[in-house]
Amino acid sequence: MQIHGKHVYAQGIETIFKSFGDKARLEARFKALGARNIQIETCKLTKTSLDLILSREMPVEAPALLKKFFGEWSLSTQEEHWKGSAAKGYECDLKITLKNVPVNITGKWFLSGDANGCVNDVTMNFECGIPLVGNKLASFVGNSAVVVMKKEYEHIRDSF
Numbered sequence: 001m002q003i004h005g006k007h008v009y010a011q012g013i014e015t016i017f018k019s020f021g022d023k024a025r026l027e028a029r030f031k032a033l034g035a036r037n038i039q040i041e042t043c044k045l046t047k048t049s050l051d052l053i054l055s056r057e058m059p060v061e062a063p064a065l066l067k068k069f070f071g072e073w074s075l076s077t078q079e080e081h082w083k084g085s086a087a088k089g090y091e092c093d094l095k096i097t098l099k100n101v102p103v104n105i106t107g108k109w110f111l112s113g114d115a116n117g118c119v120n121d122v123t124m125n126f127e128c129g130i131p132l133v134g135n136k137l138a139s140f141v142g143n144s145a146v147v148v149m150k151k152e153y154e155h156i157r158d159s160f
Contacts, residue, residue: 001135001142005122007153011160012115014086019156021045021052030056032155033148036073050082050090058148065133066140075099084111094124103128103141122149 009016019025023043030038035056042053055077062070077097084090094107107124126142128134 001126001138003122003124003126003142003146003149005120005146005149005153007120007122007157009113009118009120009157009160011117012086013089013111013113013118014115015160016113016118016120016156017050017082017086017090017111018045019159020080020082021050025156025159026052026054028159029152029155030054033151034059037075048083048085050080050092052078052080052082054078060144062140066137069101069137074101080109082109082111086114089113098141101137101141102130102134103138105141105145120153124149 021043023040026040026043027038035058038054038056040054042051044051055075057073057075059072060070060074076099079095080092082090082092089110089112092109094109096105098105104127105124107122110121111118113119124145126138126145128138130137
């Protein structure tokens with residue numbers, strides 16, 4: 001399953017890029033989404049790059065068929081590796097690992113714009129190779145991600 005999103009910000013590209021690597025903003029964002037046990041393991045921000053590794057637990061309401069993969073909370077580790085510049089845009093390679101859930105989550109994000117506003121184009125892929133339930137599991141995780149991604153975008157957009 002693949003999902004796409006376009007997140008439009010009124011703030012300039014440098015402001016938004018810096019906010020992606022701001023530890024206080026990251027913690028506030030994930031707390032607003034209902035996360036607990038937020039751990040920022042790596043957060044290295046420069047003018048041309050951002051390396052971010054963080055983990056958090058998010059509440060899950062899985063359907064009966066998929067409950068064996070999830071508890072009430074799901075632990076995820078998210079890795080973001082951004083490169084670029086304000087003039088040419090920033091590209092991110094994303095990987096999310098869910099503990100005890102055999103879904104591969106990868107993505108590409110591209111932040112572009114100028115000092116007057118910017119757009120983050122988001123593409124994420126969800127794959128699971130388990131026979132019979134794999135597609136349902138990947139679709140559940142992907143559809144859940146759409147909801148979380150929308151809330152995350154709204155939080156970032158409204159936090160300025």
